[in-house]
Amino acid sequence: MPPDVPLLTADERALDALQSVRVLYTDLDGTLVAKGGSVLADAGALPSLVVAEQIVALNRAGLAVVPISGRGRLQLRELTQLLGWDGYIAEAGGIIVHGTGLEFEERIDHGTWPADTLAEDTTPFEAINAVRAAETLMEALPGRIEHYAPWQFDREVSLLLRGCLDVAEGQAVLDELPLPLDLVDNGMLRSYGTLTCRDMPPHAYHVVPKGVSKARAIELDLAWRGLAREQAAAIGDSATDLQMADAVGVMALVANAFGSNGVTAGLAATPRDNVWRTQAERGEGWAQFARTWLAATGA
Ligand SMILES: [Mg+2]
Incomplete structure (x- = not known):
């Protein structure tokens, strides 16, 4: 574990920064859900309410939670609706959607492609x-x-x-x-x-x-929501998640992120002062983030 990534729950600067946070962008696989994909499980994939309780607590407190994942649109829509949230970012940043019902708004990001790159009716x-x-x-x-x-x-x-x-x-x-x-x-x-x-x-x-990323999708989504970077946090476990640090005030990595060579290389390549780690892995680390936000904001 790189020693220069401070623990979220024990760092005054993190607690200060969390007070401004009104939206949380959360990765799913390796972060929110257990191995196998359940939210009704602990980090070891045994049945548990540890994550579900914090999802409910954040929903009650009014923190907007936006899943941001490599998964496709249909998977994200179902999960977002099921967990009581209202927007999602699918395909690693390519699809940004507000609303989970029949009425919704979406933005498809083509990154830096010139407007004439795609033929008509081509995805x-x-x-x-x-x-x-x-x-x-x-x-x-x-x-x-x-x-x-x-x-x-x-x-x-x-x-x-x-x-x-x-x-x-x-x-x-x-x-x-x-x-x-x-x-x-x-x-x-x-x-x-x-x-x-x-x-x-x-x-x-x-x-x-080229250019499509989770970080860029968050920038687009924050502008759409009329929120500033400082009002956003993100949590994840992968190299592309770490880049979300550039678009938010608080970036949290769950403990299992440090087993990824892409994450350790990313931490070494780009020093950032807004990245923290959770003590626990996967959903249990996510729950630690939630409890820390609730404590910091008094929500
Ligand atoms: Mg992940």
Whole structure:
């Protein structure tokens, strides 16, 4: 564990900063939900109310909670509605939605792509597939990257892959394609699937239009909500989550984040003074964040 990431619950500066926070952007997998995807479980995936109780407490206190995830739109809509929230950010920042019912508003982010990049009635997902981004990565890095089945379907903005990659190496492969794309590390997975690499844990990766990121989606969403950066916090466990620090006042990493090589590399590469860690892993760390916000704000 890097010693220079202070503990959220024991740092006066964090408690001060949390007093301004009115919206929390939360990652799901590896952060809010247990292994297997339940919120009704502790960090060890045993049945527990530890997370659910804090979801209810934050809802009662009026903190807006916005799930921000690599998952697709339909998965996010159902989960957001189920947990009593009102907006979500899907596909690693590509889709920003307010409202979970029949009435909703959405913004699709194409990153830095010029306005004429997409042919009419074409989604970014279709454009990325048209330049064979997944196939090119698989040909260049055999055994190290594959579709993350069965979640690679029903997507609109990004590819979802599973692999064990040096992100810079994968990015160099994408840079040869005739469409500006980014490779994003979205954290550790449990299963290697059919990958043959064993020199690092498997990770989820996204291929997105260049510039699309969770951090950029938060900036767009805060502007849409009329809130300032200081009024936002984020919590996560992956390298792309760590970048959310650039868009919020308070960035929290759950304890399991420090097992990810992307997170430790990101911490080393860019010193930031608004990143804190929780003592506990996964949902139990999320619950620690919630209790700390409630204590700091007296809500
Ligand atoms: Mg995650």
